[in-house]
Amino acid sequence: MNHSISLQPRHVQAAVFSPRLQHAVRLLQMSAQEYAQALRETADLNPFLEVEDPPAADAEGLAGSAFERITAAPASGAQHLSHDDSLDFMQRVALPESLHAHLHGQLGVLRLSQREAAFAAALVEALDDDGYLRISLAELGAALGEHSAEAELRIALKRVQALDPAGVAARSVQECIGLQLDAIADAGMRQLARRIVERHIDLLASGDVARLSSATEASPADVARAVAAIRQLNPRPGWQHGDAATRVVMPDVTVKKVRGAWKTSLNASAMPRVSVNTAYVELFEQHRKQAGAALKDCLEHARWAVGNAVQRASTILGVARAIVARQTMFLEHGPLAMKPLGLREIADEVGVHPSTISRSVHNKYMATPCGVFELQHFFSRGLTHATGGASAPVALQELIRELISVERPAAPLSDVDLARQLTQQGFCIARRTVTKYRQGMNIDPVERRRVQGERRAAA
Structure with a gap:
C-alpha cells in the first residue's frame, strides 16, 4: 500500500x-x-x-x-x-471570617427564643481571640443586668461550646481539650485520653508517660499514643479564625x-x-x-x-x-x-x-x-425537583443545615435519613451528595453528633 x-x-x-x-x-x-x-x-x-x-x-x-x-x-x-x-x-473584609462572625452565623440557624439567642450572642461576644471565655458566668450576667440568669447562661454556654470550632468557649485549657476529645476515633483511646485530661492534666503538661501509665493503670505504649492524640488537638481554637489566618480583600x-x-x-x-x-x-x-x-x-x-x-x-x-x-x-x-x-x-x-x-x-x-x-x-448548576424545578446547591446546603439543627440529639439524622427527607420534600438528591455538602459545611457525621448529644444530655 x-x-x-x-x-x-x-x-x-x-x-x-x-x-x-x-x-x-x-x-x-x-x-x-x-x-x-x-x-x-x-x-x-x-x-x-x-x-x-x-x-x-x-x-x-x-x-x-x-x-x-x-x-x-x-x-x-x-x-x-x-x-x-x-x-x-472598616468594611474591608478579612477572609476567612472572624471567630465571632463564624459563631454568630451558626447561632443564626438555631431555633432559639429571643432571650436564648441574646444570651448565646453575649457569650460569643465575650470570647477572646483564643476562643476562651475569660470571665465567669456571674460576671457576664451582671454585665448584662441579669444577675439571676446564671442557669440560663450555663445553658447558653453549652450551646456555644457545641458550635464549630470544637473547643470554643472553654474556660480553661483543660476544658478546651476535653471538648475536642470526640475527635479521637478509637473509643478505648478516647476514654484513656479523657481520663488523662480530666484527672492528670499536670502530668500531661510535663509529658511524664511513666507516671501517667502508673496513674491510669494503662500500658506506657497506650499512654504514649493517647498523649500523641491529645497533642493533635488545638488549645487555641479561635486562631482558626483569627488575624494570623486572614487575608484582607x-x-x-x-x-x-x-x-x-x-x-x-x-x-x-x-x-x-x-x-x-x-x-x-x-x-x-x-x-x-x-x-x-x-x-x-x-x-x-x-x-x-x-x-x-x-x-x-x-x-x-x-x-x-x-x-x-x-x-x-x-x-x-x-x-x-x-x-x-x-x-x-x-x-x-x-x-x-x-x-x-x-x-x-x-x-x-x-x-x-x-x-x-x-x-x-x-453561580451553580441546579439540582432538579420532582416537579421539574431546580434549586442551587447553596440552598440545599442550608436546608441540610436546618434539618440537622432541629434533629433530636439522642437520634441525629444520618446522611441517608437526610437524603430521604429531602426526597420526600421533592428534591432529587443522592446520599453521597448529602455527604459532600455536609462535609463542606464542616458538620460532624451522625455518630459524632450522637456522642455530643449524649454528653449534653448527661451534663
Missing part, C-alpha cells in the same frame, strides 16, 4: 488575540488589590500615567466620585459608572436596598485614580519631533490604561447588576432562596462571551446585607 504525504493549503478560522487584548484579559481577572498594584508598577515605568490611591475613608464616608477615582480623563463616550462612596474602610461592588429596590454600585474605596499627566502631554506635543518613538508608545499606553480602567469597572458593575437581578430572593431571604445560575445567562445579559464572565467574577467580591461573597458564589 502506498502512503503519500502532501501539503495542501487550508483556510482555518481562529481567534487571534493581540498582546494588548491578552493584557486586558489578565487585568480583568485580577483582584482589586492586584489590579491596583499592576497599575502602580506600570506608572513607575510610564511618565504619562498617574495612579493615585483613594483617600483614606473616615466615619463620614469616602468623598468624591468613584468614576473620578477611576479616571480623570475618560475616553469619549465612556459610560458613567454608578458608585457607592459610603463604604466605610476589598469588595469591588456593594449592594444595598434603597427605597425598596436593590442598588448595585462600585465600591469607590477599591478603585485608584488613573489619569494621564496633562503637563507631560503638553510638553510632549511641543517637542513631538524631537521625542522618540518610545515616548509616543508610553503616551499611547497611558491612554489605553485609562480607557481599560473604565472598561474593566463597567464590565464588573454590569456583571454584578445582572447577578443581583437574578438573585434578589437570596438577598431578601437568605441562602435557602439561592437560584441556579449559569455563566451564559449572565453573558447573554451583559453582551459578552461566557469566558469574560468567568474572568470578571474571579477574585471579585460583593458586599451585601447578607455578608461579603465572591461573585463566583452566585
